Amino acid sequence: MGISERKEREKGEMKKMITTAAMKMFLEDGYAKTSIRNIADSIEYSPGTIYLYYKDKDELLYEVQGQAFLKLLEAFKTHATSKDPIRRLEQLGKTYVSFGLENPELYDLMFIIRAPMNVDDELHKDNGGETFFYLVDCLEECMKNGLLIFKDPMQAALQVWSMMHGLVSLNLRCRLKVMVIGEESIQPVLFKAVEEYLDSIVV
């Protein structure tokens, strides 16, 4: 019978409707300033309804994070496509930094905000895993050809990711103001840091 299928479909549509509204509002106003009530309002349902589809605000964030990671992966697949793995690594780095600069609220919600990840241990590979391994793959290809100074691919990934995340997140939290960088020169300065850093890790 098709009724339960339709119900299933409707449930999915409702979940999508909620996450879409949530994503929009998280992006515009940030996670903290977006309340369940606001989201409920915007989709014209009562607050209680959202809890029929998501256990709590964290679970909703987790869902939106998943979408955000896909968006970053998308950006990687579009902009980090060079056949030369070293060149591709540079594209990866710059794409990552640009993503952080252009989508601060999204970046926040993916990497900075304190939220669900801390609890559910297993799910990490789902959310963000594929995106992370896009970087690991690139590094492994570089290392297979002996192009990087690293010995362990995981150490390599840790360092490269830490550098990129450090650059983006210090900027997002305005900590770079101590070194008086003008607003407009932030992107070039961060790009230069990426270039210099990658230069220092190729053999």
Added chain:
Amino acid sequence: MGISERKEREKGEMKKMITTAAMKMFLEDGYAKTSIRNIADSIEYSPGTIYLYYKDKDELLYEVQGQAFLKLLEAFKTHATSKDPIRRLEQLGKTYVSFGLENPELYDLMFIIRAPMNVDDELHKDNGGETFFYLVDCLEECMKNGLLIFKDPMQAALQVWSMMHGLVSLNLRCRLKVMVIGEESIQPVLFKAVEEYLDSIVV
């Protein structure tokens, strides 16, 4: 007359009493979970009183941040003392990472939490500035002797700090779980990253 002096002193004591309680509670339960009511309770005053000494919760956080930066500076002055600037740089890096691992809530409040910094532009140099320049000084001494690959001290500081902050903050947000590091091996892995990175930037 000594009355206004006493008043002044009492005002200072009250402020210290508030920040001390706040620091303790921020450290134990984190910034978000610590409410003005809780702080007021713990010092046996009404919530309203706190607002006679601090404009809002952000201003209180800003004060506590100041203390936290001093604590980090203290750690630097204790553990990063080698005469050899390269060796000192390594001590600095490890001290920073250890600080982040040992005082996660404090680190959070200094560098990760979204709070006052975003508004007051001028005050940054007060809060954390001295601590930051301890790193810059060390880098400048290294570079003066031509020991590092960098040309610009600010680019050097940006990169080194980003790497250290990236390592600490990705760990604090459990993002290193994608690379299945066991809880106990986190500190050695991060230390190894610091060592490897610093090796890659000395000429």
Added chain:
DNA sequence: CAAATATACTGAATGGTGTTCAGTAAATCC
């Protein structure tokens, strides 16, 4: 010294938050 003023503090009130749950109305099943 007494009255007037300034200071320090209170705690209830305002308008928000996430989350729960008894109650209702519609859809589905038998």
Added chain:
DNA sequence: GGATTTACTGAACACCATTCAGTATATTTG
């Protein structure tokens, strides 16, 4: 057509930061 399941509501709960009229104490003034 009556019973049951499903979807949804919105008021209620326990919090939150912040404000402010009111009070009680301390200081200054006449």
